[in-house]
Amino acid sequence: MKLTKKTAYLQLHRICDQDCIFCAQPTNGKYLNFWEITQQIDYYHTEWYTDIIFSGGEPSMSPYFFETLKYCRELGLEMRILTNGHMFEDKEFAKKSLEEWLHSYHISLHSHIERIHDTMVKKEWSYKRSLRAMNNILLYWWELTINITINNYNVSYFPKTILFFLKMFPDLKGFIINNLETSQITSKYYGVIASLGDIKKIIIPAIEYIQSYDKDVRIERVPMCYMRWYEHLSTDVEYSLMDEVKYLHYLDDNTISGELTRDTFSADYTYWDNCNSCDLKWICAWLDGIGKHYSQDDFISQSLSQTELRDLQNNISHFLKTG
Numbered sequence: 001m002k003l004t005k006k007t008a009y010l011q012l013h014r015i016c017d018q019d020c021i022f023c024a025q026p027t028n029g030k031y032l033n034f035w036e037i038t039q040q041i042d043y044y045h046t047e048w049y050t051d052i053i054f055s056g057g058e059p060s061m062s063p064y065f066f067e068t069l070k071y072c073r074e075l076g077l078e079m080r081i082l083t084n085g086h087m088f089e090d091k092e093f094a095k096k097s098l099e100e101w102l103h104s105y106h107i108s109l110h111s112h113i114e115r116i117h118d119t120m121v122k123k124e125w126s127y128k129r130s131l132r133a134m135n136n137i138l139l140y141w142w143e144l145t146i147n148i149t150i151n152n153y154n155v156s157y158f159p160k161t162i163l164f165f166l167k168m169f170p171d172l173k174g175f176i177i178n179n180l181e182t183s184q185i186t187s188k189y190y191g192v193i194a195s196l197g198d199i200k201k202i203i204i205p206a207i208e209y210i211q212s213y214d215k216d217v218r219i220e221r222v223p224m225c226y227m228r229w230y231e232h233l234s235t236d237v238e239y240s241l242m243d244e245v246k247y248l249h250y251l252d253d254n255t256i257s258g259e260l261t262r263d264t265f266s267a268d269y270t271y272w273d274n275c276n277s278c279d280l281k282w283i284c285a286w287l288d289g290i291g292k293h294y295s296q297d298d299f300i301s302q303s304l305s306q307t308e309l310r311d312l313q314n315n316i317s318h319f320l321k322t323g
Contacts, residue, residue, distance in 0.1 A: 012062040030251035060087035069100035085133030112164035174216030182289035236285040
């Protein structure tokens with residue numbers, strides 16, 4: 001029997017104090033008032049969504065941030081936040097959010113080199129502010145995950161960045177490693193998109209560093225053919241085998257909010273011809289930028305023996321049950 005997981009993303013507003021050159025949800029000035037926020041949360045609650053992820057923009061900058069946390073806590077909902085962490089460099093702000101049972105913090109850091117990180121997010125002092133926030137969060141022993149993109153600015157030394165943060169924050173829960181969502185990147189910044197060939201060189205060493213420190217790691221938007229023996233770490237697996245349902249709430253006139261499942265993506269959009277015979281297709285969901293930023297030659301059809309396929313299935317099944 002497949003497991004079902006229902007996660008809701010909620011944009012409190014689309015306002016941010018950064019201007020990341022690869023941002024998938026850039027600032028547009030739209031926002032929800034508190035009544036609108038509660039209406040959306042009530043819908044999630046009645047539809048049996050148990051996990052809410054606050055996103056933006058920068059969600060912690062919403063004037064209704066703490067009221068929203070309290071409302072979710074009183075409904076018994078688990079909460080996570082995707083954040084640059086700047087607001088949490090204030091210890092009182094961090095403490096208050098923890099008191100409202102915001103358990104899990106995902107802070108975006110894209111390089112261990114301050115100048116490069118601040119250049120990518122177009123905000124001076126961002127790196128130092130995020131580090132101060134991380135120390136404040138870990139002071140209270142809550143979950144801290146680093147969300148890091150793979151891009152052309154950091155791909156040449158990516159495993160070194162991972163190792164640097166592992167050593168700096170020994171109590172870190174882990175990493176979410178994202179290949180870029182290319183559809184929102186303007187032509188001016190196409191150069192930030194790393195080639196799949198470069199990603200192939202660094203993804204396995206990065207994973208092995210993280211696992212050697214006994215930390216969690218999940219991978220997004222990296223083809224399965226580049227992740228042999230680590231396929232279970234891809235978020236694609238949740239769509240394929242857990243019947244995962246995500247509700248994506250957008251404050252964007254050009255993007256429709258709603259449930260996202262594997263069935264949302266058509267095979268014609270998702271796969272190249274040489275992927276059709278790949279033995280990993282059943283767990284490989286999608287990658288935007290196909291035909292524009294990536295070519296068919298980037299995708300390598302994999303052929304597995306019956307023993308390899310059985311081992312892969314067992315590995316994934318164990319991972320889904322144990323997390």
